[in-house]
Amino acid sequence: MSLRIPCPTCGGRSVHEFVHGEIRRVPDHLTDPDERDLDFAFHHDNEEGIVTERWFHAQGCRRWFEIRRDTTTDRIVEAGES
Amino acid sequence: MNEFVERQMKLTWRPPKKSYDVVIVGAGGHGLATAYYLATRHGMSNVAVFERGYIGGGNSGRNTTIIRANYGIPAAVRFYQRSVDLYRGLEEETDRWLMHQQKGILWMAHSEAAVRAERMRAKLNTEFGAETEFVGPQQVHELCPQLDMSGGGRWPVLGASYHPQGATARHDRVVWALAEGAMQRGAHVHQNTPVEGLILDGERVAGVRTAAGDVAAGAVVSAVGGHVSRIAAMAGLRLPIRTHRLQAFVTNHYRQQFGPIVASSELFFYASQTARGEMLLGAEIDPQPSFSYRSSHDFVQDVCRRALCLLPFMSNLRVLRQWTGVCDMSPDYSPIMGQTGVPGFYLTTGWGTWGFKAIPAGGEQMAELIATGEVPELIAPFGLDRFARDRTMADRGSAGTH
Numbered sequence: 001m002s003l004r005i006p007c008p009t010c011g012g013r014s015v016h017e018f019v020h021g022e023i024r025r026v027p028d029h030l031t032d033p034d035e036r037d038l039d040f041a042f043h044h045d046n047e048e049g050i051v052t053e054r055w056f057h058a059q060g061c062r063r064w065f066e067i068r069r070d071t072t073t074d075r076i077v078e079a080g081e082s
Numbered sequence: 083m084n085e086f087v088e089r090q091m092k093l094t095w096r097p098p099k100k101s102y103d104v105v106i107v108g109a110g111g112h113g114l115a116t117a118y119y120l121a122t123r124h125g126m127s128n129v130a131v132f133e134r135g136y137i138g139g140g141n142s143g144r145n146t147t148i149i150r151a152n153y154g155i156p157a158a159v160r161f162y163q164r165s166v167d168l169y170r171g172l173e174e175e176t177d178r179w180l181m182h183q184q185k186g187i188l189w190m191a192h193s194e195a196a197v198r199a200e201r202m203r204a205k206l207n208t209e210f211g212a213e214t215e216f217v218g219p220q221q222v223h224e225l226c227p228q229l230d231m232s233g234g235g236r237w238p239v240l241g242a243s244y245h246p247q248g249a250t251a252r253h254d255r256v257v258w259a260l261a262e263g264a265m266q267r268g269a270h271v272h273q274n275t276p277v278e279g280l281i282l283d284g285e286r287v288a289g290v291r292t293a294a295g296d297v298a299a300g301a302v303v304s305a306v307g308g309h310v311s312r313i314a315a316m317a318g319l320r321l322p323i324r325t326h327r328l329q330a331f332v333t334n335h336y337r338q339q340f341g342p343i344v345a346s347s348e349l350f351f352y353a354s355q356t357a358r359g360e361m362l363l364g365a366e367i368d369p370q371p372s373f374s375y376r377s378s379h380d381f382v383q384d385v386c387r388r389a390l391c392l393l394p395f396m397s398n399l400r401v402l403r404q405w406t407g408v409c410d411m412s413p414d415y416s417p418i419m420g421q422t423g424v425p426g427f428y429l430t431t432g433w434g435t436w437g438f439k440a441i442p443a444g445g446e447q448m449a450e451l452i453a454t455g456e457v458p459e460l461i462a463p464f465g466l467d468r469f470a471r472d473r474t475m476a477d478r479g480s481a482g483t484h
Binding site: 019046 | 374
């Protein structure tokens with residue numbers, strides 16, 4: 001069974017219809033502007049656990065929405081609103 | 083099977099010491115190769131490898147064992163060619179049968195644009211030491227008669243780049259041979275001993291906290307696959323790494339011999355035959371970042387649909403086994419090796435979907451770096467600092483599938 005993404009408009013659809021969008025957060029402890037740029041451009045939290053992320057329903061309603069997903073199990077913890 | 087191997091090899095398993103010259107985190111291919119080359123090339127055997135599970139139980143046991151050097155940028159071609167060369171001599175060197183088999187790899191082109199790309203790849207590879215030639219449909223057919231040259235009518239094979247040194251080897255034999263070679267020369271391997279933290283002495287990484295107590299170290303090397311961001315965070319580092327799943331599967335036994343490894347970057351799959359006669363198929367990573375080892379049915383469905391365009395005989399086979407590994411993807415699809423800016427802490431990561439083929443060269447170069455303190459020329463372009471210096475090593479085209 002493939003990962004199903006709960007689209008608030010279209011309901012649960014296969015992950016292949018969507019584009020994944022990471023929410024980039026530069027940590028507050030980085031203060032140097034160059035370091036913040038570098039972090040924003042390249043670095044990832046790459047968190048093991050529950051993450052908030054955005055998805056774009058490219059082959060459906062073509063809207064962005066947020067969900068919360070556990071990256072260790074791929075379970076959707078919380079479906080979001082558009 | 084693991085206990086069987088351990089008994090057969092007559093290895094001595096010792097408890098961790100209080101201190102080592104070098105501590106390596108992760109007893110997969112890269113960690114063990116680093117220990118092996120430290121012992122064999124630099125006489126450094128006061129080395130320990132800590133592993134949270136068992137030897138080769140992570141992504142070294144979850145790949146598709148393809149060895150090749152036909153990459154897309156000069157630095158990568160040189161590096162992987164070094165690995166191909168080391169692999170060819172590894173059986174003799176370790177005195178172990180690694181089931182290394184040179185098969186050649188055909189990288190198929192189904193459009194004029196792809197023909198141009200493959201011609202260019204052949205030229206660039208040959209120029210930098212990895213023998214590759216562009217072959218026309220007739221030669222492709224001779225090299226691999228099972229291919230449907232019309233590609234099911236939709237994906238005609240217009241040619242391919244042929245890399246005769248492409249090979250496969252048995253993954254667990256490789257990791258165990260390296261573990262044995264390192265241990266016989268005095269290195270320690272500690273299985274079931276997770277590293278839970280790093281010991282910091284000011285800025286410097288001075289050891290590891292393990293489930294079996296604290297261990298001091300002159301140098302700590304992270305050769306972790308899949309959880310490297312967590313280890314790096316212990317040293318205060320943020321990495322340009324995102325972890326994705328990569329799946330693969332094998333079919334039941336195919337009666338005929340299937341000679342080369344075949345790949346298609348337009349159909350996004352590759353196939354080879356294992357020593358047991360199974361057809362082994364792989365494709366690209368899953369789209370979402372994930373640490374889950376679950377496999378999915380849609381992957382098999384999708385890859386079969388694409389593979390059947392070129393390999394119609396596979397419709398008579400059945401899927402036997404499917405598995406998943408997790409890949410540390412770097413933003414430029416090239417590995418990250420070397421110093422980290424944190425004294426005493428080294429990284430070998432970003433092995434994405436191309437880690438197995440790089441095991442000997444990665445280990446050899448990391449060992450040289452640790453032993454001499456100087457960055458070897460071969461891996462200098464792959465340092466972690468390349469992102470800050472705006473010197474990324476973009477090579478997505480050749481690493482996209484495996």
